[in-house]
Amino acid sequence: MSIVNLNFLKKEAVNLLIKMVNTPSISKKENKVSFIIEDYLKKYGFNVKRKFNNIWAENNNYLKKENTKTILLNSHQDTVKPGKGWTTNPFSAVLTDNKKLIGLGSNDAGASVVSLISTFIYLSNLSELPYRLIIAITAEEEISGILGVRSVLSKFGKIDLGIVGEPTKMQIAIAEKGLMILECIAEGKTAHSARNIGINAIYVATKDVETLRKLSFDKKSELLGNTTLNVTQIQGGIQHNIIPDFCSFILDIRTNELYKNEELIEIIQKKIRSKIKPISRHLNSSFINPMHPIVLKAKKMGIKTYGSPTLSDQSIMPFPTIKMGVGDSIRSHTSDEYIFISEIINGIDIYISLLKDFSF
DSSP: OOOOOHHHHHHHHHHHHHHHHTSOOBTTOOHHHHHHHHHHHHHTTOOOEEETTEEEEEOSOBOOOTTOEEEEEEEEOOBOOOOTTOSSOTTSOEEOTTSEEESTTIIIIIHHHHHHHHHHHHHHTSSOBSEEEEEEEESOGGGTOTTSGGGTGGGGOOOSEEEEEOOBTTOEEEEEOEEEEEEEEEEOBOEETTSSOSBOHHHHHHHHHHHHHTOOOOOOBTTTBOOEEEEEEEEEOSSTTEEOSEEEEEEEEEEOTTSOHHHHHHHHHHHOSSEEEEEEEEEOOEEOOTTSHHHHHHHHTTOOEEEESSOOGGGGOOSOEEEOOSSBGGGTTOTTOEEEHHHHHHHHHHHHHHHHTOOO
């Protein structure tokens, strides 16, 4: 394949992002935007595969040896629902005079999507790479859905390194906090509220909530800090004159790499009377060895590494990953979300520089 014009690719990346913003792709409704991306990759001759609203393709210009390693480039095409504070139409891209592109999903994670796609196309048109390269643009990331990346990981074969495109200002997150959601159920004994009898499940729950408010976890990660716990929902009682025999509350736990989820559940259960019912415990913390070749090359390039408090599809990838993408996480899920065109151009250059001469 002949080398493609990089400047042309960068212009196409911006136009592709505008098309994506103009095509609503809220989680579970990514179908239309996935076909836009699929058609774009097919234009460059790639054999694009699909499952649900996930699409992927691989390069053919790699040295086909028995021990050839594989790198996965991944980002998500879905967005959250727009909030009420938008001053522009969130589903209509606005390009300002100072080259700022405003629109839902522009920052999270459309800019990373188009930058990774451009990088994939460019590298796939070079002479033989020392690794196999896969691009996967996946769905349902914002809701950790079962029809997202976890539904297609088995289709890719063995992956040796993943680069997850999320807005990190093109810095590299070499660790990421996990998420565990637990429902705690307090049980009591119902009675008439006029009589001082029965067991009030709300009182049981609130005592447990106060215990958990004071609970801390000793193992502190150098990159991710402490594991944190917050009570985020509570529900109990059905009528004003009945002592409630049931009250439930939800725990949002952000985990570091030093605790296993089952270990945390055991610690918490010993502290409270309420019974624990796990809602989600598969979103694990992520950590890559700081001496991994991709981290060492990034540091040589002057790229900053850090630990991320926010969750991504890294959490369900059972292989070494870094999180690195275009834009700034602070803009994600905000009204008038935006990306600068210069950030996309710079992001493509950095991705290519990181991977062009990379070897394991």
